[in-house]
Each structure stands twice: as C-alpha cells, then as structure tokens.
Amino acid sequence: MMKTKDAFVPGLEGVIASETGISLLDTELEKIIIRGYDLIDLSTRKTYTDVVYLLLEGTLPSKAERQALEEKLKGNYQLPATIMDVLKLLPKETHPMDGQRTAISALAGFDLALDDRSLEANKHRAYDLLGKLPAVTVNSYRIINNENPIDPDPLLPYSSNFLYMITGEKPTELEAEIFDRLLLLYSEHEMPNSTFTSRVIASTQSDMYGALTGAVASLKGSLHGGANEAVMCMLNEAGSVDQFVTLLEDKMQRKEKIMGFGHRVYMKKMDPRAAIMKESLKQLCERKGDSQLLDMCEAGETVMAQEKGLYPNLDYYAAPVYWMLGIPIPLYTPIFFSSRTAGLCAHIIEQHENNRLFRPRVKYIGERNL
Template sequence: MGNGKGLEGVVAAETAISDIDGQQGRLWYVGYDIADLAEAATFEEIVYLLHQLELPNRSQLDEIRNQLAAEREPEPFVLSLLPTLANDAVPMSMLRTAVSASSPHDPDSNDQSEEAIYRKAIRLTARFPTLVAYYDRHRNDRELIPPDPSLSQAANFLWMLNGEKADEDSARIFDVCLTLHADHTMNASTFAARVCAATLSDIHSAMTAAIAALKGPLHGGANEAVFRMIEEIGEKSKARDYITKRLGSKEKVMGFGHRVYKTEDPRATVLRKMAKELADKTGEPRNYEISEEIEKTVMDVKGIYPNVDFYAASVYNYLGIPTDLFTPVFACSRVAGWTAHVREQYADNRLIRPDHAYVGPEPRAWVPLSERN
C-alpha cells in the first residue's frame, strides 16, 4: 500500500457498496455492473440497493418510492432561508447551508438509532432535488412548483425545475444520470462524509462535509467547466484548433482523465450515447458534435479518455438544467451513496486518524524575543 500525498493507494475503509476496476474500466454497485444498472434499473432501485445491499422486490420498491415521494418538501425554516440564499449564495453554498440548517428541524434530529439514521438518509435524498429546484426558481423570480408525489425522483426534479412535465425519454435519461452518479467508491466527498461520521457526528453534518468537499473545483465542477468550454468553442469546426492550442500550452482540458480509470470511464460510455440521443431528438446537434470533436482531438494528441463529467455536461444542458446547477445536480444523485457510506461507517466504526510525515525543523531551543533578529 502507498503512503504518498493524497493517500493514493491507501485503503481507508472496507465497503460493500461499490467497487472499481480501473484497468478494465468497470464499476459495480454491490456487485451489479453499472452498464446493466443504467440499462434496467431506476434511481429508486439504486437508492434501495446502496442502502440494503440487495435489489428490492416489488413491495420493497413501492415502499422506497413512497418514502422518497413523501419526504420531498423541506422543513419550513429551510424554506424561509431560500429566498435569501438565492440572492446571496452560489448554488453549492446554498445546498451546503440549507442542509446544515435543516439538521435541528429534522423530526429525528437527536435520534442516532439505526432506524432514525435511515429515515434521515431517505429524507435527505428526497429533499436535495427540491432545494436545488426551489433555489433556481427563487433566483429567477418564478413561482415555486411543489413536488408531485406521482412522479419519480428524476421526473419530479425536471418538473419542479422547468415547470413542464418531462417526456418519457427525457425522464428516463435523467434517471440514468442519477444512477450513474450515485456512488463511486472512496472519492473525496464520500471520504469527507465518512471521516465526519467516524467522529460519531450526525448524518446532516456528514452531508454538509460531503457537499463542502464536492464544492471544490478539483472534485466537483468539472462538468460545468466542460460546458463553458463547449460554449466558448461555439462550433465544431473550431474545436480541434482550440483543443490543440490548449494542450500545446499545457492547459488542462476538463472532462478527461481519471485518478482511477486507465481506460474509458464506463459511465462516460453511457452518457455519450444519451447525449447523441438527445442531440438527435432535439434537432440541436451542435453541443454533441463539438463534444465529439473535442474527444477525438484529445485522444489523438494525448491518448486520454473522457470521464463521467464530459458528456454529462451536454446531457444536462439538453435537459434544460442551467450550467451552474450541474454540480448540485451531481449532489442530488451522490447523496444516495454518501448516506449509504455514512450508515456503513456507523455500523463498523473506528475514528479515522491517519499518520503523517513531519517535514518541519528538528527540535530546537526557545529564543527570547529580545534575542531574535
């Protein structure tokens, strides 16, 4: 095992939730291949799977759907904060603050039993999308659209955000996006959540830590940067020259490369297909075509594969999601994994306290102020 900067190669925890084969480009949730889950599962099934470590039967699926649908409306105190946050806070700061503020108002706030922690996990998973949608409508002076309990988690978010019921294909594609982003082993935000939980702090604190970590540009935000790059390029014919110049000046092209995957990210494979599907469906191929040309150029020049963020940018844009909401939408999916990891940490806990390598001065004598230069 390694012990270098960034804890690369260090095993920080045992988990049954997800696993990666970086050499083969494989990702599994509880043993199920992400490609199979993207093809067949709903996000509600994924939430159940990550928490219970088994796929739900029909009655269990109905129960988790009903639980999520019933818990989408945030606490009144949190709702009262949103207008101010919409004016003063960037989206990820809003989400971090709203989740922290909701903690003392949660009906299970002071209950750390296993059952109460699970209820809070479901509540948080249900409410993240509502917070993001309400925030966006507040800042655009649009009437709030309450959650529709008849809709899936994916379809309900698009309804609350855009004010129109998404067609079946769009709702399905966004549902797959939620599935693809739901967990990814020991990434920075998941690790932050587990470190916090390992102190036996509450799940809202752990989620606040996770959101704070995701807010950092080295973890979240890459999909936003990808779409801004696409907009800056503007048309397919300019993409190769733009990327070649960027690479030639040693600038990073966002959406490419991964700390773990040495081949194509399996989530990118699915997202590429969905971006093409939406480009064809909308009759607006520009974003997809620019993305395709960027990918070809980066592969030709550097041999680096796209990651989950690259085609997610175009997919989110086609679905009507504003660019600065891409990372909060990521959180609306990843909260399923975060909360599952926190429960797993609680179940077999030890305080996470890594060692260090000291690089400061050797022991030395105190120097009185009058003798210092």
C-alpha cells in the same frame, strides 16, 4: 509497490482507507460494482430508485418494494417553511451549492432523533433527505435568482418530478428516462473525495447532516463535481467543432488542465459511465435534429486521446446531456450531489455501523529547534 508504515503518499493515491461492502471500481474489468451488481448493467435495466434501495437496503427491490420507496420519497418532498425562509436570507451572489449546503445543514434542527446513530434511524433520515433534495436543490437556485419556488408534483415519479421542478415542464418519456439514468450513474462511485470526506466526518460520530454538509463542500470544487460545469462552459465558448478543437489545443499548449478528461482511477480507458451518457447524448441530438454538441464532444475526445492519451470521464458527456435537457449550468453540480446522496448515506451508515476514527499522521517538513 509495498508501502511502509511511514511512507508519504501524496493525495493518498492507492491507499486503502476503508473496508466496504458498498462499491468497487474494478478498472481491469472496466466495471463499477454496486453491492455485487455492475452499475453499467443496472443503468440499462433498472431505475435510480432501484439503486437507492440497493444502496440503502442491500438488495434490489421487488415491484412492491420499489412502489413503497417511491411513496416514501414522495411523502418527504415538502421542505419546512423555515428552510425556505433561510434560503431567502442568502445573498443573491450565493452559489447554488452553498444554498444546498446551508439547507442540508439547517435540516438537522428538524430531526428530533438527531443523536440516534442506529441503523433504523439513519435509514429513516436518509430517505427523508433524499425526498427533500429535489426541492432543496432546485429552490435554493430559484430563490437566489429571484424566481418563485416550484412545488413538487406528487403524481410524478421521483426522477420525473425532479426534472419537472428544474424546467417547469413535465418531461417527455425520453427526457425522464435519460435524466433518471444520469442520476443512477452518479449515485455511487466508491471513494472519491466527497465520499471520503463524509466518512471522515462520520467517523467522529457526527450526524448524517454534518457529514453530507462536508461532502457538498468537497464536491463543489472544480477538481471534483465542478468539472461538469467547466465542460459546458468550454463547449459554449467554442460554439463549433473547429473552434472547440482549437480551444483544447490552445489549453494543451498552455499546459492548462482540461476538465472532463482523465480520472484518478480510470487512467488509460474511458470512464464506462461516460460511454452510457455519450449514447444518451446521441438520442437527444437525434430527437432534436441537431448533432452539433455530439460532433464537438466526439472531436474533443479524439484530440485528447491522440495528443494526451486522456479519455472522457462522466462529466464530459453528462454536461451536454444536462444542457439538452434544459438544465441551467449552475445546477449541474448540485444535481450531481443530489444523486450521489444515496451512495453517501450508505457510506455514512456503514461508517457508523463499523466505526474507527480517522486520524492520519504527517510528514513534517518545517523547521526544528528554533
């Protein structure tokens, strides 16, 4: 339907807000295009750091370029001591995402070239932020929970180190592979609310830290990144296949929104990323010799498709994968943000390179002539 200039579109659904060369959700072909490549195909052949390079540099890296990127990220692992002090001052009731948001905002003070919006400067700070995010994400959670911070292990690859910092144990090859795949699948997804938020902030010529701080606040919401936590809470509350089906049916009867199902873009099909995570969950269940979580998820998937015509999004199968990897539920969304930072930085850079200030109008429904 053609939209007129003054048409009101709730939630901006279907409205084209930006031109981009970064990514596209092609729902007809069931593909997520990242700089010309199919994200699902990339998830079977490449690593998260490959996709980081693709997002920020525009091409897939050679072996030497990948190794150089890993070393660059490792060189940025450590947080300034002042950031750790800031995290220690936060109330113990602070949500880990608020700790994450606070640390990212505070890091701006350490950037001596903060007002430099050049491509080179923005890429430099993107790599610096990506290197520090595992320590920001994990240690904000640990400090809030009165646990000692964990230092990064520079001998481990980026994703393996991230998972090691979360669990305190070096991951197995399968665990590292699945966690890396999870980061890759969350890395970029066109124009969800958090990405739009980051671009709106960047359009004022605000800095990358400010744009990412706004994106964290957006992603914290239960209708965005917080859905993965809600899914795992439902699974734990139910505890069995029959109880999970009953829980879902009760929620449907009360007309409650059920997290992990449906997507503003994937309306009539399963999120293709969810299918990849479903297979990863199978692998973890087989390794553990316990298929209960997989059985529960598959039963829920069937019920929701039959009763509501809704299909799983990435959060639905990512949540039990996080759980099987030994990751605490409050860290699910902060990890989501950490992986998405690669895509967010690419969007912020693109906005700065070809900028136009966002300034929409409103449909006024208030009083006049009072």
